[in-house]
């Protein structure tokens with residue numbers, strides 16, 4: 001087999017075989033295929049697409065390129081395509097684990113304008129995100145839940161290909177994005193999966209048409225790989241909930257588990273958790289929803305979260321200790337109708353909550369609390385948000401520039417669509 005021939009075939013819009021796909025994935029991981037040939041093939045894929053058969057073959061080849069884990073039939077995972085203020089994992093994982101679903105969540109760190117669950121958990125004093133195999137096993141037996149950082153060699157082919165896509169303008173391709181995400185999920189070994197595909201100004205997918213296609217493609221891959229998969233399309237035209245930033249997001253997650261918290265975060269968390277319970281336990285959505293609401297109301301999910309934190313060595317302290325608090329007051333009147341969510345995420349990063357490059361150090365107390373969101377009516381002088389930071393940087397005007405006002409409300413549902421296992 002020759003890489004040249006494979007590139008040519010894709011250039012001519014012909015379907016690649018399973019063997020050809022395995023050849024270039026393995027060849028690239030083993031340094032037998034150079035970057036320039038791989039980049040050329042990736043660009044041909046971006047331009048000419050892939051059939052479902054090709055997408056599945058690519059996903060499985062990448063999933064098989066490293067360690068493959070396998071959990072029990074009642075194991076369930078959730079994956080979000082990334083947004084701003086998304087702390088749903090901290091809420092959902094304890095809920096579903098209370099209901100007999102096993103959660104072994106391997107999460108990532110923040111990079112760019114989106115946050116990472118592992119950083120959020122590390123904002124809890126003492127919380128250990130790495131557990132050795134025996135400790136993990138014991139914790140799962142006792143609590144049915146663990147949230148850890150990825151230590152295994154999961155889908156190394158995806159890692160290498162993604163790094164190349166990043167510098168060759170070949171990230172934006174539904175077949176490549178879907179296979180990249182799903183290869184990691186398949187190798188991580190959960191038998192049930194709920195995908196939260198974000199759509200809007202703070203998301204990777206800016207419009208519903210692309211998001212729908214991505215969701216359908218990932219659900220199709222899940223089916224072919226024997227993983228029960230549901231995708232929920234959710235609105236990321238504004239940050240999720242009110243708090244952005246690591247410790248501030250833990251605060252909000254705990255508040256929600258305590259029966260408080262903002263309605264968009266509550267609705268999305270309950271919906272995602274209910275689909276996770278429904279597919280894992282083979283019960284209908286309404287039945288699952290009832291169970292989810294019950295463990296929130298009777299605080300069993302909160303107890304599970306507290307047990308998880310202490311089992312992984314953490315001590316919760318919900319006081320924010322940022323040195324400075326800058327209050328952003330409105331200089332306009334009207335309904336907020338748009339929020340530039342990606343820029344708000346970047347502002348939070350600049351305050352100290354995120355990283356521009358992998359080596360940057362996070363300030364766990366930095367972030368933003370939003371007092372007004374889309375469809376709130378605002379008067380001049382109203383408090384829009386508070387910026388928390390240890391730095392002497394004033395980003396209040398940058399925040400104000402992220403908001404658009406109007407005299408009419410706009411459509412603003414959090415759940416946009418659900419794509420079920422086909």
Ligand code: URA
Pocket residue numbers: 162171176177178180181204
């Ligand atoms: N996230 C991934 O894991 N892969 C992509 O290709 C894009 C986003």
